[in-house]
Amino acid sequence: MSKIATLEIDGNKFELPFIVGSENEGAVDISKLRDLSGVITIDPGYKNSGSCKSEVTFLDGELGILRYRGYSIEDLAEKGHFLEVSYLVIFGELPTAEELIQFENDIRKHTLVNEEMKNIIDGFPKTAHPMGVLSALTSALTAFNPKSVNVENEKEMYEAVCKTMGKFLVIATWTYRKSMGFPLNYYDNTKGYVENFMRLMFELPTGPYKADPIVVSALDKLFILHADHEQNCSTSTVRMVGSSHAGLFASISAGVSALWGPLHGGANQAVLEMLEEIHKDGGDTEKYLSKAKDKNDPFRLMGFGHRVYKNFDPRARIIKKAADEVLATLGVEDPILEIAKKLEVAALEDEYFKSRSLYPNVDFYSGIIYRALGIPTDMFTVMFAIGRLPGWIAQWKEMRENKEPIGRPRQVYVGYPLREFKSVDKR
Numbered sequence: 001m002s003k004i005a006t007l008e009i010d011g012n013k014f015e016l017p018f019i020v021g022s023e024n025e026g027a028v029d030i031s032k033l034r035d036l037s038g039v040i041t042i043d044p045g046y047k048n049s050g051s052c053k054s055e056v057t058f059l060d061g062e063l064g065i066l067r068y069r070g071y072s073i074e075d076l077a078e079k080g081h082f083l084e085v086s087y088l089v090i091f092g093e094l095p096t097a098e099e100l101i102q103f104e105n106d107i108r109k110h111t112l113v114n115e116e117m118k119n120i121i122d123g124f125p126k127t128a129h130p131m132g133v134l135s136a137l138t139s140a141l142t143a144f145n146p147k148s149v150n151v152e153n154e155k156e157m158y159e160a161v162c163k164t165m166g167k168f169l170v171i172a173t174w175t176y177r178k179s180m181g182f183p184l185n186y187y188d189n190t191k192g193y194v195e196n197f198m199r200l201m202f203e204l205p206t207g208p209y210k211a212d213p214i215v216v217s218a219l220d221k222l223f224i225l226h227a228d229h230e231q232n233c234s235t236s237t238v239r240m241v242g243s244s245h246a247g248l249f250a251s252i253s254a255g256v257s258a259l260w261g262p263l264h265g266g267a268n269q270a271v272l273e274m275l276e277e278i279h280k281d282g283g284d285t286e287k288y289l290s291k292a293k294d295k296n297d298p299f300r301l302m303g304f305g306h307r308v309y310k311n312f313d314p315r316a317r318i319i320k321k322a323a324d325e326v327l328a329t330l331g332v333e334d335p336i337l338e339i340a341k342k343l344e345v346a347a348l349e350d351e352y353f354k355s356r357s358l359y360p361n362v363d364f365y366s367g368i369i370y371r372a373l374g375i376p377t378d379m380f381t382v383m384f385a386i387g388r389l390p391g392w393i394a395q396w397k398e399m400r401e402n403k404e405p406i407g408r409p410r411q412v413y414v415g416y417p418l419r420e421f422k423s424v425d426k427r
C-alpha cells in the first residue's frame with residue numbers, strides 16, 4: 001500500500017505521495033504540489049530537497065557510509081582499479097575481464113585530441129588557473145566531436161563515454177604542461193590509464209619517463225575515492241545543463257566550473273594553502289582554530305565540514321591512511337602532514353566543531369598525497385575532476401536515459417509590486 005503525506009495549509013489538507021528508497025530514505029513527492037495547493041516549497045542550497053531518483057551512489061551522512069552501485073567505498077578502494085570502478089559507476093555492474101579489456105581498448109580509440117585544440121590552449125596565459133583552461137577545453141571538444149552532442153541510442157552513448165574518458169585525461173594534463181611552457185604530450189596506448197596520466201604530466205622530450213608503481217597505485221585509489229558522490233554541487237550542475245539537452249562535453253565543462261569553487265572541489269587546493277600558511281606562521285594550529293570559530297573572521301577551516309556528512313567522511317579515513325603509507329614508502333617527511341594531524345586532533349576535540357558535526361572531508365588529506373606525488377598545488381582540483389569524471393558521466397547518462405524534464409526551479413518573489421515608469425526628468 002503506497003504511503004501518503006498530508007500537508008495542511010489554512011485548514012485545507014493536501015495529500016502527497018510519499019516514496020521510500022532502497023535504503024529506506026523517505027521523500028515527499030511534491031511534483032504536483034503547486035497544481036494541488038497553489039504553493040511551492042523553498043529550500044536555499046537544496047539541503048532538504050531531492051532533485052532525482054538515482055541508482056548510482058548511496059551515501060549516509062550520519063553513519064559515514066558511501067557505496068557506488070551497492071559496493072562499499074572501502075571495498076572498491078582496496079580491491080578495485082579506477083577504470084574498473086569507472087565502468088561500474090557508469091554502466092551499473094562490475095565488468096567481466098573481457099568487458100574491462102574492451103572498455104580500455106575502446107577508450108584508447110579516442111585518446112588522440114584534435115591538433116587544432118592546441119590553438120585554443122595557446123590563447124591562454126601561462127598563469128591561467130588550470131580549472132578555467134580545463135573547462136574551456138572540455139567545452140571546445142564539442143566543436144571537434146559534434147556527434148557526441150546528442151546521444152540518442154546506446155551505441156552513441158557508449159562512444160561518447162569512451163571519447164570523454166579518453167580525451168578529458170589528456171586535456172587535463174595539457175593545462176599543467178601549458179603553465180610550465182612544456183610541449184603537450186600524447187597518450188601512449190601501450191600503457192595504462194593512470195600510468196598515462198603521470199607520463200602526460202611529467203614526460204619531457206629530453207628522455208623517457210617511468211612512473212613509480214607506488215605513485216600510480218596511490219593515484220588509482222584517489223581517483224576511485226572521487227569517482228562519484230550523488231547530487232553534489234558539480235554533479236547537480238552537470239545534470240542541470242544536460243537536462244536542456246546540451247551535449248555531454250558542454251555539461252561536463254559546466255561541472256568543471258562548479259567544482260572549481262573553494263567550498264567544493266577547490267577545497268583541496270585551499271587546504272594545502274591553509275596548511276602552508278599555518279606552517280609559515282610557526283605551526284600555531286590553535287590560532288587558526290580560533291579564527292575558524294570567530295564569526296567576524298571569514299576564515300574557515302578548509303577540508304572540514306560537509307553538506308551531507310555529519311560524521312567522518314569515509315573517504316577521508318581511507319586517504320589519511322594512504323597518506324601515511326605513501327609518504328612512508330616514498331620516504332617523504334612532510335611537516336605539513338604533521339600540522340594536518342595536529343589540526344585534526346585539536347578540531348575533533350573542540351566543542352565548536354563537535355557541536356556542528358564538522359569532520360575532515362575528502363579534501364583534507366588528498367592535497368598532502370598529491371604534493372608527495374609531485375602534483376603541483378594548482379592542479380589538485382584538476383585531479384579531483386579526473387576522479388569525478390565517471391560520476392559526472394554516469395549521472396548525466398542516467399538523467400538522459402530516464403528522460404528527465406528540463407531543470408527549472410521556481411522562486412518566491414520578494415521584490416517591488418507593480419510600479420509606473422517615471423521619465424528621467426521626474427526621478
Ligand code: SDX
Binds near residue numbers: 267292293299300303
Ligand atoms: C566537497 O557535496 C559533496 O558531496 C561535496 C564533495 C564531493 O565529493 O562532491 O564531498 C566534495 O565539496 C567537500 C567539501 C569541501 N569544502 C570545504 O572543505 C570548505 C570548508 N567547508 C565549509 O565551507 C562547509 O563545511 C561546507 C561548504 C562544506 C558545508 O557547508 P554547510 O553544510 O552549508 O554548512 P554551513 O555553512 O551551514 O555551516 C554550518 C555551521 C556554521 O556555523 P553557525 O552559523 O551554525 O554558527 O558550521 C560552520 C558554519 O560557520 N562551519 C564551519 C566550517 N564549515 C561549516 N566553520 C569553520 N570551518 C568550516 N570549515
